[in-house]
Amino acid sequence: xxxxxxxxxxxxxxxxxxxxxxxxxxxxVCTTLLSMDFDVMLLGRKLPHSLPVSRDYSTKRxxxxxxxxxxxxTEFNFRLFLxxxxxxxxxxxxxxxxxxxxxxxxxxxxxxxLVYDSHEYFTEVPELIHRPKIQKIxxxxxxxxxxxxxxxxxxxxxIADVYNKQYGTNFKVVxxxxxxxxxxxxEKQSGEKIILYQGALNIGxxxxxxxxAMHFLEDSKLVIAGDGDIRQQLHDLVxxxxxxxxxxxxxxLPLEELSKITTTxxxxxxxxxxxxxxxxxxxxxxxxxxxQAQVPVLVTxxxxxxxxxxxxxxxEITDSLDPKILAEKIQEALTSTxxxxxxxxxxxxxxxxxxxxxxxKVIQEIFSKLL
Numbered sequence: 001x002x003x004x005x006x007x008x009x010x011x012x013x014x015x016x017x018x019x020x021x022x023x024x025x026x027x028x029v030c031t032t033l034l035s036m037d038f039d040v041m042l043l044g045r046k047l048p049h050s051l052p053v054s055r056d057y058s059t060k061r062x063x064x065x066x067x068x069x070x071x072x073x074t075e076f077n078f079r080l081f082l083x084x085x086x087x088x089x090x091x092x093x094x095x096x097x098x099x100x101x102x103x104x105x106x107x108x109x110x111x112x113x114l115v116y117d118s119h120e121y122f123t124e125v126p127e128l129i130h131r132p133k134i135q136k137i138x139x140x141x142x143x144x145x146x147x148x149x150x151x152x153x154x155x156x157x158x159i160a161d162v163y164n165k166q167y168g169t170n171f172k173v174v175x176x177x178x179x180x181x182x183x184x185x186x187e188k189q190s191g192e193k194i195i196l197y198q199g200a201l202n203i204g205x206x207x208x209x210x211x212x213a214m215h216f217l218e219d220s221k222l223v224i225a226g227d228g229d230i231r232q233q234l235h236d237l238v239x240x241x242x243x244x245x246x247x248x249x250x251x252x253l254p255l256e257e258l259s260k261i262t263t264t265x266x267x268x269x270x271x272x273x274x275x276x277x278x279x280x281x282x283x284x285x286x287x288x289x290x291x292q293a294q295v296p297v298l299v300t301x302x303x304x305x306x307x308x309x310x311x312x313x314x315x316e317i318t319d320s321l322d323p324k325i326l327a328e329k330i331q332e333a334l335t336s337t338x339x340x341x342x343x344x345x346x347x348x349x350x351x352x353x354x355x356x357x358x359x360x361k362v363i364q365e366i367f368s369k370l371l
Contacts, residue, residue: 176285201228
């Protein structure tokens with residue numbers, strides 16, 4: 001009689017500073033790890049108005065005293081460190097620089113493998129480039145930790161090249177591609193054109209200009225799906241410009257509801273401003289979500305985004321965010337029958353190629369070495 005011993009799954013603790021609800025990138029990574037037979041736990045924070053989270057992997061959200069600023073990041077990383085110091089785990093996965101310190105120290109003390117996922121060029125975000133003292137603190141933390149990180153990946157080749165050159169760390173590239181889904185055309189209830197922006201409502205996303213552009217557009221509505229630091233300013237701007245009938249805010253939505261709205265759009269916006277290297281190298285997941293839903297796009301002429309639009313011929317590129325010029329670009333993208341026919345045809349193939357199922361192979365390669 002032979003006895004087969006079941007090998008325990010290796011446990012990965014994935015940590016991020018947000019409340020987990022709408023972080024699609026982290027969810028996709030966790031799903032990939034789950035498919036590799038890892039035991040996955042995702043750790044974030046609980047906010048006063050956080051929506052419930054239900055996933056196929058376990059989740060934990062910490063209630064913190066501080067909500068933002070230096071005290072928040074210090075408290076989060078200290079609490080994270082204490083948790084990781086005693087938690088059962090085999091591998092730690094840190095998402096972005098603001099969760100790296102707690103992971104880095106815990107991994108060192110416990111001699112556990114650490115993997116780092118950089119969602120952006122963190123020290124070059126607009127919120128930091130205008131605050132040089134705070135920026136230097138983050139740059140100091142980054143320069144102490146990144147050269148010692150052995151397993152790392154980021155969202156585009158431009159950022160990977162910068163990190164590889166600056167720190168000698170071998171950053172691989174995992175773009176924010178959506179999971180493959182069957183596209184079902186949505187029957188529109190009216191002839192009104194839907195211009196969609198989905199994502200964070202932060203400075204430098206072209207949102208103020210998009211709102212003002214609505215003055216020059218008829219039979220169109222701008223739908224802004226998301227939440228962020230400038231949410232109230234944008235609401236105030238819409239009232240100030242008397243555009244309540246042309247601009248709709250949905251707030252932050254669960255991923256399933258957001259994807260339904262995406263399929264109703266006639267044009268998707270990804271019009272980041274060139275505010276530092278982080279935005280210049282932006283390759284946001286909303287761009288790929290539009291593509292997956294076969295929605296033509298309008299992007300700013302920044303290298304990574306423009307390269308995708310040019311490679312697949314799926315939309316317009318604008319050199320200016322002046323509201324009037326932006327409106328002209330939007331109008332052209334909405335009404336040019338010939339262009340839209342070509343874009344729609346190209347979106348069919350692009351939506352099949354630009355999917356997480358192709359991109360996750362990089363994740364699988366990194367973590368298979370740690371099994």
